[in-house]
Amino acid sequence: MNYDLIVIGSGPGGYVAAIRASQLGLKTAIVEKESLGGICLNWGCIPTKALLKSAQVFEYINHSADYGITIEGQGKVDFGAVIKRSRNVADGMSKGVQFLMKKNKIDVIMGFGKLKGAGKVEVKAADGTIAEHQAKHIILATGGRSRELPSLKQDGKKVIGYRQAMNLPQQPKSMVVVGSGAIGIEFAYFYNSIGTKVTVVEFLDNIVPLEDEDVSKGLARSLKKQGIEIMTSSTVESVDSTGDLCKVNIKTDKGNVVIEAEVVLSAIGISTNLEGIGLEEVGVKTDKGKVLVDDYYKTNIEGVYAIGDIVKGQALAHVASAEGITCVEKIAGLHVEPINYNNIPGCTYCSPEVASVGYTEKAAKEAGYEIKVGKFPFSASGKASAAGAKDGFVKVIFDAKYGEFLGAHMMGYNVTEMIAEVVAARKLECTGHDIIKTVHPHPTMSEAVMEAAADAYGEVIHL
Template identity: 55%
Template sequence: MSASYDVIVLGSGPGGYVAAIRCAQLGLKTAIVERELLGGICLNWGCIPTKALLRSAEILHYAQHASDYGLKIAGKIEADLEAVVKRSRGVAKQLNAGVTHLMKKNKITVHMGTGTLTGPTSLTVKGEKGEEKLTAKHIIVATGARARDLPFAPADGKRVWTYRHAMTPPEMPKKLLVIGSGAIGIEFASFYNDMDCDVTVVEMLDRIVPVEDVDVSEFLEASLTKQGIEIMTGAGVEALAVSGKGVKAKIKDGKGTVTETEFSHVIVAIGIVPNTENVGLEKLVEMDRGFIQIDPYGRTKSKGLWAIGDCTPGPWLAHKASHEGVTTAEAIAKELGNKDVHPHPLDRGNIPGCTYCHPQIASVGLTEAKAKEAGYTLKVGKFPFVGNGKAIALGEAAGFVKTVFDAKTGELLGAHMVGAEVTEMIQGFVVGKTLETTEAELMNTVFPHPTISESMHESVLAAYGRALHI
């Protein structure tokens, strides 16, 4: 069987399915190829179901601290792991069905199977319909990425887990080792700690969440340590000895001392590997460490072949992939003669990052250290949640907002937050950066009261010595 399209999208994650929808909206005959589940890793095994797990852990935390709010709950509050996981999988299933509906609504043809490029504008799909040969005027590669294994102890799903195993655990870990303190590692450390598991985090660099501002890293480490998580920075796992009963880990600490500690389970969260092998890409694109090199619109070196999302240079975030999907779809439509679309290249400096641990962290733009390295003279403001009425009323007075400005122009260079609901608030600063706002416009913006977002306003005022509530 063979078929021809204007656009074929290889992969249906948050980059792929959004690109397909935008192509269809622009009147292009579009198909999508998916080997597993519509929605990709993010929707089925990543962003969304992990937030469902973390929500359950958050509710458990509040229930166990009900007395802090003047409430009494009779009996012991404990987690039902099977029910927690079942709820998370139900959320993923609902959203998977939603993407399926969107494909039908937008008249996008879905080919389920493994796609392999035979040229820049042709591929074969081996799947439920046997082998299909497809051609298109343009192909978008959106094959995503997978978890990186430890070379000396690959994940087995029993004792050594990736994020995917950690989302559907066969049993509750008693003593958990998390290797890596990026967003995935810290989120699972926070989840299992709230679920009453003994958690240790090992990070090779000198601080956790190392891409964040140093003030955020230090605050988060202190908070997680207070919650009972053991944090080891400047440390590395030298070896893992896996047995049916658990895992013995040799860990070298920051002073060079090696100790052997037993854990029931290990989560490996040391980065990702792009899914670019065995796709037929080798002669069609340029790669760097497996990541497809693209121009700001998603073009590869082969005419008609494009790439987006986690198989391209970072940051490796779902919202970055979706944005790239729209940009690339519009660039293709323009090449095919649509004069009404005006694609804009992605500005990586305006991509927010969010980590849903407890407390949450969120950021956009340059850290204070990176801004100094770039040669800026800075104005830096910081406002603690303890000065915010809504945060105190919620019982969430731990946290702060930090803003970094160019002292010469007033340009907002970066914003960094830690505390309750900051993943919802960061978008205010993202919009501001996208609109190239200055401190004057932010100072003159009216923030609603009482909200935690008032801390955003106060942090701007603090940068210029005008904070009102500290």
């Protein structure tokens, strides 16, 4: 078949790019080796949120007395049913993508896609049959997978990655989570909430190390209160999984310790899926596991583009989607602005949630800014008190000279739904005083953004 565009990979980068291309009049096909929606819909963002919601409901039941409600007996986790619900949610979302493909008249080609010379894509189906398709433009959106370390080889049963963590046959009594980024912390919170003994091991000095230091320290305090053991400045040297329990040898600044656990979850990031897709044969340039692209995702080879986890930038679903849209609109000849990677929100969906965008306080100082910092704790929020969710805060950072909104860092109930306000404000170049004078509804969690801005300028009312 001949197409205007073929997209290899149907994750949130690939399928979004395909839909936008179809909207712009391009005859489009998408190649997928497993399930439409990619890792995000099937084994990542979506099913993990379903697991986390089950954990939240269980916590509500266990603390119902705090809200004046008595429940006879004790809440019990049906682990199999929790996993089944998560899989059903993922399956429903994947079917939704199938519908979108049909609605937008996009051809879905199931199989493993590979570049095969100028404008050609070879697709090997599950039954081994091979077909070749042609396109003026080809977008690579092959995503990533759980990264492995030599000291932490995954066997899929006792030493696992995120994919196995959301589909275990039974709930483990104990778990060591290696890595405290979003994936590690979300699974640590989920399993701890339903009764698994969890230890988090982090190589760096703070958990969620990309976040502002106040958030990292605040979240560590909260998770420790919930019963999660946290070991920072620590490295897993080896794992002996030959016995009934894994023996995890951990190097700390006070010497080596051995922790036993039923399961070890490796959550140390992702590796890009670049193998076997024809990059070397066609001559597409890569560096350190990433495809080299320009600001509009064009590679060094005419007609070949790359987006998502396999290129520079944050490995996040919403980043991949934005890149796919930007890439396709540029191909179609529209006027497009390059993505500002310093205005990408990051979210971690544990409880309390974490959300942030822009400069941390440390990064703003290192960039040479004189800054104004404001902080508003949810303990002073009427809505947070009413919701029984007083843990956390909103922290905002402004340039002292011009009032530029440099960054925001949040920890608390539902803050992942609040961060978009700051992303939009920064996009529109709002100043600190613009935020202060934007009337926020009361009582809401979101008015903490206004209050934090007021605190930065010495105008805060409710502190």
